[in-house]
Amino acid sequence: MRILLVSAVVVVIDQITKALTRTYLDLYDSVPVINNFFHLTYITNDGMAFGLNFPGGIYVFSVISIILTGVIFVYLWKEQHNHFLMRLSLALILAGAIGNLIDRILFGKVVDFFDFMIGNYHWYIFNVADTAVTIGMILYLYFSFFVQPKLQLETTS
Numbered sequence: 580m581r582i583l584l585v586s587a588v589v590v591v592i593d594q595i596t597k598a599l600t601r602t603y604l605d606l607y608d609s610v611p612v613i614n615n616f617f618h619l620t621y622i623t624n625d626g627m628a629f630g631l632n633f634p635g636g637i638y639v640f641s642v643i644s645i646i647l648t649g650v651i652f653v654y655l656w657k658e659q660h661n662h663f664l665m666r667l668s669l670a671l672i673l674a675g676a677i678g679n680l681i682d683r684i685l686f687g688k689v690v691d692f693f694d695f696m697i698g699n700y701h702w703y704i705f706n707v708a709d710t711a712v713t714i715g716m717i718l719y720l721y722f723s724f725f726v727q728p729k730l731q732l733e734t735t736s
Contacts, residue, residue: 580659582666589674593707594681597690609694620694622704625687644680651676662730664722671715678708 604610604621611618626640655669682689691704 580656580666582655582659582663582670585667585670586674586677589671589707589711590678590681593674593678593711596692596707597678597682600690600692604692615698616696618694618696619692620704622691623686623688624691625689641680641683644676644683648673648676648680662722662726664718664726668715668718668722671711671718673715675708675710675712675715678706678711682708 600619600621604619606621606623609618609620651669651673655666655673658665658669679689689706689708691706691709693706693710694704695702
């Protein structure tokens with residue numbers, strides 16, 4: 580499955596950007612790229628997306644992440660002959676899951692660094708893996724609601 584190359588490239592980019600963040604920034608450092616709009620801010624997250632956490636934290640998230648990564652991989656394998664957009668969406672979700680899982684297993688927490696703000700409003704700080712999951716989910720929803728119904732109409736006509 581060549582689509583797994585997309586996953587591999589995203590995981591590599593994710594891990595390189597996190598390593599660069601750990602190497603060149605101290606925890607909680609913030610470097611403006613576009614002042615008051617986009618900063619590189621080094622934080623760690625031992626919880627789930629958006630800093631959500633509950634008792635058992637890292638262990639529960641690691642086990643859940645391993646299981647869900649396996650489920651996504653099996654789903655991608657079953658869909659290997661489906662439409663490219665479907666496979667791409669799953670490959671991006673898989674890459675993001677693997678990227679953050681690597682951090683959880685190796686470091687016990689995930690490195691985040693993309694920090695967007697407008698005025699006093701800050702979005703949650705995130706990373707390449709989070710971006711891949713988000714883009715993958717958007718593509719998956721787009722495929723499910725707009726592309727797949729058209730494909731089904733074409734095959735029944």
